[in-house]
Amino acid sequence: MFEPQIMCFLCKWCTSAAADLAGTSRLHHVANTINMRVMCSSRVDPQHILYAFKEGADGVFLGGCHPGDCHYVEGNYKTLRRIALFKKMLADLGIDPRRLRLEWISAAEGKKYAETMNEFTEQIRALGPLDLNDKALVREVVKDE
Amino acid sequence: MTVKTKKKEDKRIGLFVCHCGVNIAGVVDVKKVAEALKDTPGVSMSTDYVYMCSDPGQQMIIDTIKEKHLDGIIVAACSPTLHEKTFQEAARLAGLNPYQIEIANIREQNSWVHSDKDKATKKAVKIVKSHVAKAIRNENLEPIKVDVKKRALVIGGGVSGLQAALDIADHGYEVILVEKNPSIGGKMIQLSETFPTLDCSQCILTPKMVEVSRHPRIKLLTYHEVDSVSGFIGNFKVRIKKKPRFVDEKLCNLCGECEKVCPQIVPDEFNMGLSFRKAIYMPFPQAIPGTYTLDEDHCLGLSPVRCGKCKDVCEPRAIDFDMKETIIEEEVGAIVVATGYDLYTMQALGEFGGEKYEDVVNGLEFERILSASGPTGGVVRRPSDGKVPKSVVFVQCCGSRDTEKHLPYCSKICCMYTAKHAMLYRHRVPDGQATVFYIDVRTGGKAFDEFYQRTVEEDKVLYIRGKVSKVFKEGDKLIVWGVDTLTGKKVEIEADMVVLAMAMVKTDGVQDLLKKLKISTDIHGFVAEAHPKLRPVESLNAGFFLAGCAHGPKDIPEAVSQASAAAAKVGDLFAQKELSHEPTVVPVNDELCSGCGICVTMCPYGARTLDPSKGVVDVNEILCEGCGACAAACPCGAAQQRNQTDDQIFSMLRAMLRE
Numbered sequence: 001m002f003e004p005q006i007m008c009f010l011c012k013w014c015t016s017a018a019a020d021l022a023g024t025s026r027l028h029h030v031a032n033t034i035n036m037r038v039m040c041s042s043r044v045d046p047q048h049i050l051y052a053f054k055e056g057a058d059g060v061f062l063g064g065c066h067p068g069d070c071h072y073v074e075g076n077y078k079t080l081r082r083i084a085l086f087k088k089m090l091a092d093l094g095i096d097p098r099r100l101r102l103e104w105i106s107a108a109e110g111k112k113y114a115e116t117m118n119e120f121t122e123q124i125r126a127l128g129p130l131d132l133n134d135k136a137l138v139r140e141v142v143k144d145e
Numbered sequence: 146m147t148v149k150t151k152k153k154e155d156k157r158i159g160l161f162v163c164h165c166g167v168n169i170a171g172v173v174d175v176k177k178v179a180e181a182l183k184d185t186p187g188v189s190m191s192t193d194y195v196y197m198c199s200d201p202g203q204q205m206i207i208d209t210i211k212e213k214h215l216d217g218i219i220v221a222a223c224s225p226t227l228h229e230k231t232f233q234e235a236a237r238l239a240g241l242n243p244y245q246i247e248i249a250n251i252r253e254q255n256s257w258v259h260s261d262k263d264k265a266t267k268k269a270v271k272i273v274k275s276h277v278a279k280a281i282r283n284e285n286l287e288p289i290k291v292d293v294k295k296r297a298l299v300i301g302g303g304v305s306g307l308q309a310a311l312d313i314a315d316h317g318y319e320v321i322l323v324e325k326n327p328s329i330g331g332k333m334i335q336l337s338e339t340f341p342t343l344d345c346s347q348c349i350l351t352p353k354m355v356e357v358s359r360h361p362r363i364k365l366l367t368y369h370e371v372d373s374v375s376g377f378i379g380n381f382k383v384r385i386k387k388k389p390r391f392v393d394e395k396l397c398n399l400c401g402e403c404e405k406v407c408p409q410i411v412p413d414e415f416n417m418g419l420s421f422r423k424a425i426y427m428p429f430p431q432a433i434p435g436t437y438t439l440d441e442d443h444c445l446g447l448s449p450v451r452c453g454k455c456k457d458v459c460e461p462r463a464i465d466f467d468m469k470e471t472i473i474e475e476e477v478g479a480i481v482v483a484t485g486y487d488l489y490t491m492q493a494l495g496e497f498g499g500e501k502y503e504d505v506v507n508g509l510e511f512e513r514i515l516s517a518s519g520p521t522g523g524v525v526r527r528p529s530d531g532k533v534p535k536s537v538v539f540v541q542c543c544g545s546r547d548t549e550k551h552l553p554y555c556s557k558i559c560c561m562y563t564a565k566h567a568m569l570y571r572h573r574v575p576d577g578q579a580t581v582f583y584i585d586v587r588t589g590g591k592a593f594d595e596f597y598q599r600t601v602e603e604d605k606v607l608y609i610r611g612k613v614s615k616v617f618k619e620g621d622k623l624i625v626w627g628v629d630t631l632t633g634k635k636v637e638i639e640a641d642m643v644v645l646a647m648a649m650v651k652t653d654g655v656q657d658l659l660k661k662l663k664i665s666t667d668i669h670g671f672v673a674e675a676h677p678k679l680r681p682v683e684s685l686n687a688g689f690f691l692a693g694c695a696h697g698p699k700d701i702p703e704a705v706s707q708a709s710a711a712a713a714k715v716g717d718l719f720a721q722k723e724l725s726h727e728p729t730v731v732p733v734n735d736e737l738c739s740g741c742g743i744c745v746t747m748c749p750y751g752a753r754t755l756d757p758s759k760g761v762v763d764v765n766e767i768l769c770e771g772c773g774a775c776a777a778a779c780p781c782g783a784a785q786q787r788n789q790t791d792d793q794i795f796s797m798l799r800a801m802l803r804e
Contacts, residue, residue, distance in 0.1 A: 007798065020226065021253075022258055023258050028260060029258055031259045031264040031265060031268055035250075035254050036797060036801070038773065039773050039786075042772060043773030045777040045791065051795055055802035055803050057802055068677070071772075073673075075774050
C-alpha cells in the first residue's frame with residue numbers, strides 16, 4: 001500500500017498545542033505526517049509549501065488558530081487569503097490543490113487534530129504519489145541549496 | 146540583538162535523546178536514534194539518557210557542553226512547552242547562549258500517538274535531523290533591552306480614567322491625566338442613581354474626583370487635548386494642547402459674579418440641553434477643578450470693547466482675555482486610553498420622533514430629569530410643558546442589535562438602566578404608568594436580575610416584548626405604535642413621555658485622536674484589545690492600555706475593574722528596570738530591501754515603517770512580536786526572522802522529507 005509523506009506546518013499557539021494534546025490524550029493516528037512548528041500560520045510562505053512538495057511531500061498541511069483567535073490578531077486571515085490564491089497557482093503548476101489543506105484547529109481540539117491527520121492521509125493516499133518528474137516548472141520556481 | 150556566532154560549518158552540536166522512562170523508549174528505539182544521528186554533519190556527539198529533565202540528566206548536559214565545547218544542543222524529548230525553559234537554563238549555566246537550544250518533540254507528537262515502533266523510530270530520526278539542520282544555522286541572540294519612563298498618561302477623566310490614574314499613582318508612579326472638558330467626571334457624574342444599588346452617582350464619584358485632584362503624583366490637565374504622540378512603549382513623547390480657559394484657575398474664587406452679569410445664554414451640556422447656562426460658567430457645582438471657564442464660542446467677543454462685563458466684576462482679577470492656546474510636552478512610558486462613549490443620535494431613528502418632539506428623550510436626558518441636581522430638581526417633569534407625565538414609555542435597543550439598519554452589537558447597559566429608569570419613575574410618580582418595550586431582557590451581572598424582578602413585581606412596570614414602529618403626536622399626547630410579539634398583536638399606547646435607550650457608540654471625534662495614537666480599533670471604532678481572552682486590557686500596540694467604554698459598552702463596575710486591571714498592567718511594565726523583548730524578531734536586510742512596503746501592511750503592530758530617505762523599511766524591534774507574517778510576504782527575502790529564517794525552514798524541510 002502507498003504510504004504518503006505529509007508535511008505539516010503547525011502554528012505554535014493553536015494547532016501545535018492541539019498536536020501536543022492529542023499526544024497527552026494518547027489519540028493514536030497515522031505516522032505519515034511530520035510536523036514543523038512555526039510561530040504563526042502566516043509565517044508559512046508558499047515557497048515553503050512548494051519546496052516541501054519538491055522535496056518529496058505528497059501532501060502539505062497547514063494548521064492555524066480559528067478566525068478571531070489568532071495570537072497575532074489577524075495572521076490566520078492573511079494565511080487564508082494567501083492559501084486561497086496559492087491553490088489556484090498550484091493547479092497551474094500541475095499539482096492537485098487537494099494536496100494542500102488548511103485547517104483551523106484550536107489548542108483544545110486534540111481529537112480534531114488526530115482525526116484530520118488520519119483523514120488527510122487517506123485523501124492523499126487516494127490521490128496517489130506526487131510525481132514531479134514532468135513538472136520542471138516547480139523545480140524552477142523553488143530554489144535549492 | 147544578534148551576537149557573534151560561529152559559521153555553520155564550524156558548529157559543534159550535541160544531541161541528547163531522552164527515554165522519558167518508557168514514555169518515549171517504549172515506542173521509539175532511542176539508542177538507534179542517537180546512533181543514526183551521530184554522523185550527521187555538525188553533530189559532534191550524541192547520547193541517550195533515561196530522564197533528561199532530572200537533575201543528573203541536566204548535569205550531564207551541562208558537563209558535556211563544557212567538556213566537548215558544544216556550540217549548540219538538541220534535546221529530543223517532550224514538547225518544548227514543557228521543558229524548553231529548563232534546558233535553556235541548563236545551557237546558560239554551561240555558558241551556552243540559550244538561543245542555541247533546540248527541543249525535538251518526539252513524545253507528544255510521536256511516541257504517544259504511534260504504536261508502530263519502526264515507523265515511530267524513523268519519524269523520530271527525521272524530526273531530530275530537522276533540528277540539527279536548524280541548530281547549525283541558529284544565531285546567538287540577546288534579548289532586546291530598552292529603558293522605561295516610569296510616568297503614565299491617562300486620556301479621559303471619566304470614572305475609568307480616574308480609577309486608572311488613582312491606581313497607577315498609588316503604585317507610586319507619576320500620572321498625567323488629560324481631560325478635554327472643563328471638569329473631570331465624565332458621563333457618570335451626569336447619572337442620577339446607579340443600578341442595582343441605587344447609589345447616588347455624584348455621591349460615589351465626587352470623592353474620587355477630589356482624590357484625583359489632591360493626589361501628589363497626579364498632574365490633572367482639564368480642558369486639554371492630546372495633540373500628538375510619538376515614540377514607542379516605555380518612551381513616548383506626547384504633545385498636549387492647553388485650551389484657553391480665559392480664567393486663571395488659581396485666582397478664581399468661585400464667587401459667581403461673572404456668571405450673573407454675562408448676557409449670553411447657552412444650552413447647558415451638563416443637563417443635556419434641558420436647561421441653560423451662561424457663556425462663562427461652571428459645568429456643575431462639584432466640578433473639578435473648581436473654576437469658571439469662559440466658552441470662547443459663545444462669548445460676545447473676548448474684548449472689553451464688545452462686552453467685558455465679567456472682567457469688570459471679577460474681584461480677584463482671574464479673567465484674562467489674552468490667554469492663548471499653548472502646547473505642553475511630556476514624556477511617558479505608558480498610555481491608558483479611557484476616552485469613553487457617546488450615545489447614538491436620535492436623528493438616526495427618525496420614526497421615534499426624538500428630534501421632533503421635546504418629550505421624546507434619550508436615556509442620558511432622562512437621567513438628568515431624575516437627578517436631584519438636574520433641571521427639575523429631581524421631580525419628573527416633561528421638557529415641553531413641565532407637566533408631571535402620567536404615562537411613560539421606555540424603548541430598549543434603540544439602534545442596538547439591529548444588524549440591518551443600525552448597530553449589530555448589544556449596548557449591554559440599557560436593559561439595566563431602563564429597569565432603573567422605570568423603577569425610579571414609579572417611585573417619584575406612584576400613580577404613573579411605566580411601559581417598557583424590549584427584545585430580550587439581559588441582566589447578567591451581580592444582583593442585576595433581582596433588581597429587574599423588583600422592577601416588574603414590586604414596582605409594577607409593564608414589560609412588553611416587542612418593537613416600537615412609530616411615535617407620533619396627537620394633541621399633547623405621544624402615541625406609541627408597537628407590537629407585542631408574544632401575543633402577536635399590535636399595541637397602541639398613549640404616553641406623556643417616551644424615553645429611548647439609545648445605543649452606546651464610540652466617542653464623537655475620537656477617531657482623530659486614535660489616529661494620532663496610531664492604535665487599532667474594531668469595526669465600530671472602539672479601541673481593539675490585544676487578545677479578546679488573554680490580553681483584554683492591552684491594546685495591540687505595545688504600551689497602550691484600555692479602560693472603560695472606549696473599548697466597548699460596559700457598566701460602571703466593569704469599567705472600574707478594567708481601569709484597575711489596566712493600571713496593574715502599567716504597574717507591571719513600570720516594575721521592570723528595563724524592558725526585555727524576545728529577539729526572535731524580523732529585521733530587514735537593507736541591501737536586499739526594495740522598499741516595496743508590503744511588509745509594512747502585513748504588520749499588525751506598526752513595527753515597520755518605510756523610511757523615505759533611505760528607500761528601505763525600518764523596523765522597531767521592540768514593537769515586533771515575531772509572528773513572521775512579513776517574512777513570508779517579503780518578495781526579496783530581505784525580511785528574515787531570527788532563528789527561523791527561510792534558509793532554516795528550507796533546510797529543515799530537506800532533513801524531514803529527503804529520503
